[in-house]
């Protein structure tokens with residue numbers, strides 16, 4: 310594979326607005342109890358991508374527990390016609406989940422139980438966490454819209470061994486309630502308070518809780534957003550709005566872009582089909598099927614190898630329709646800054662991308 314110098318961004322599109330001290334603590338808690346392996350895992354996250362190393366197994370496997378969702382947010386691709394046409398709406402079967410874990414336990418350090426839908430709607434959500442942790446997966450994480458977080462459910466998640474939970478919180482008060490209909494901001498804050506109390510009661514640091522909001526919703530009240538959420542979470546972060554709805558036409562690219570994901574993670578849909586990456590939300594490019602193939606076979610198989618080869622060529626991502634629509638190769642600009650308590654941070658927005666929700 311060619312070793313041309315490319316720009317391979319790591320963790321693009323997701324930015325902390327937190328203090329260095331809290332960021333360090335978040336990292337520490339994530340790695341507590343498996344410090345050395347954790348350090349190696351994080352180092353390889355960058356190394357494999359930058360050096361284009363195809364490891365024996367991916368570092369992270371995304372296992373989508375549900376494609377269904379109970380909300381209808383205006384900026385989400387699950388509300389598009391294309392998604393409705395192409396993506397089966399359902400929840401992952403537990404036997405399929407077990408098959409995946411049985412193969413990757415001891416070989417893959419981390420799994421993420423979320424992708425396109427609301428994972429906690431899978432009736433086996435807790436059972437899946439428990440099964441994965443018992444099997445020895447070091448880090449089990451998930452993302453939720455927060456709607457299902459009752460005290461009992463949060464306690465079960467924690468006792469099952471969930472390591473990291475990201476909660477989508479798009480702004481405060483009316484900003485939040487405009488996007489996350491019919492959820493109420495005050496209720497979500499209460500839930501996070503309860504989660505913090507539960508962790509204190511059990512004297513544990515995990516799951517670490519990250520609050521994450523889309524920038525246009527956070528922007529009107531940045532300080533208040535941070536000061537409301539920081540005391541009840543471990544990290545507060547935001548992401549500029551991406552073109553989820555495929556509305557943009559004149560896209561400006563980073564011409565020397567190469568994709569990191571193809572060396573980091575494997576993404577399995579609710580139906581067992583493997584996607585090209587976490588941004589193939591309509592399942593346009595199928596890399597294999599875990600119902601009939603092993604993870605190892607798919608990770609080293611022809612479709613993914615071809616994707617890697619395309620990306621290894623300078624500008625090769627443009628040969629793939631999927632990648633031309635993705636936010637990762639898009640050029641960003643540092644035209645906007647914001648601050649909390651005088652701590653300044655840059656909003657790395659995509660060139661030409663409106664920051665208006667639903668557009």
Ligand code: SF4
Nearest residue numbers: 568586588631632635
């Ligand atoms: S769509 Fe292409 S560029 Fe974007 S994450 Fe997937 S493989 Fe990478």
